[in-house]
Amino acid sequence: MGEPIEAPAIQPADGKVGKPRSLWSDAWHDLRRNPLFVVSALLIFFLLTMAVFPGLFTGADPRYADLAHHYLQKPRWGNFFAEDWFGYDIQGRSIYARVVYGARASITVALVVTLLVTVLGTIVGMLAGYFGGWIDSLLSRVTDIFFGVPFILGAMVVLTSFEERHVWVVILALAFLGWTQIARVARGSVLTIKQADYVMAAKALGASTTRILLRHIMPNAIAPVIVVATIALGGYISAEATLSFLGIGLAEPTVSWGVDISSGQEQLRNAAFVLIIPSVMVSITVLAFIMLGDAVRNALDPKLR
DSSP: OOOOOOOOOOOOTTSOOOOOOOHHHHHHHHHTTOHHHHHHHHHHHHHHHHHHOGGGTOOSOTTOOOHHHHTTOOOOTTSTTSTTTTOBOTTSOBHHHHHHHHHHHHHHHHHHHHHHHHHHHHHHHHHHHHHOHHHHHHHHHHHHHHHTSOHHHHHHHHHTTOSOOOHHHHHHHHHHHHOHHHHHHHHHHHHHHTTSHHHHHHHHTTOOHHHIIIIIIHHHHHHHHHHHHHHHHHHHHHHHHHHHHTTSSOOTTSOOHHHHHHHHGGGTTTOTHHHHHHHHHHHHHHHHHHHHHHHHHHHHOGGGO
16 A cells, blocks of 8 residues: 555645734734724824824914903914914804814823723623622622613712712712723623633632733633723713713813813804814714724624625
């Protein structure tokens, strides 16, 4: 009998055999080639730069008011990046300067709330999914109670109990009510992953619960959590603007898009630009984060490839 014939190894077209990519490297490989991700990432980078370094975009003071000369002065669309580019509001303040400086408060609220709800929701979901039993029942019922509270209505109730509603009060109010969705996603992901062979092997080798959760379960369960958190971030920007519009969120002298939308509603008929311009900024920012979340979801979910 002759020697068995071995099938030739299949090689890439360039003749190079590379190491198999992990989930994250494979996702990054797909994201770099996704126009949706590139556009949203560039837009978010621009907004973050504007929030961190507003002085790069304007030298005007967003709180300086000149009623005598700039009362509801209309925009001058040809004066790019000038103080009067977007016109002036009812107090004679530069709308362009307030749009630039308002990005800091609105984006800060969204980013910190997202970080807090991601950490809290992931911890609750991992504990409920991994331990099961009465711990799962208790944490799931607590999650259901918070999930049953309407988000905006609950935030309104919490915020009305504070006399001063600065940035951190709004952040804590939104984070207090916003962690439930991530907790549910994390729990479902952990329930699936804890049955995997590598988790069973770690238990058989005597690995501690902390090590199993942090080294084996969390890195493999975090992908859907990141997707939900990225999409939810845009929602928190919208929530902050909504609460400020209703007069319950941030208030003067804080400069934010929501505060400007609230102060501009009275001039909708005779100076609609005062309301429309900060509203457009909120819409663009929310859309950018939703686009980013969709791109990340498509890259991390093998079923969507």
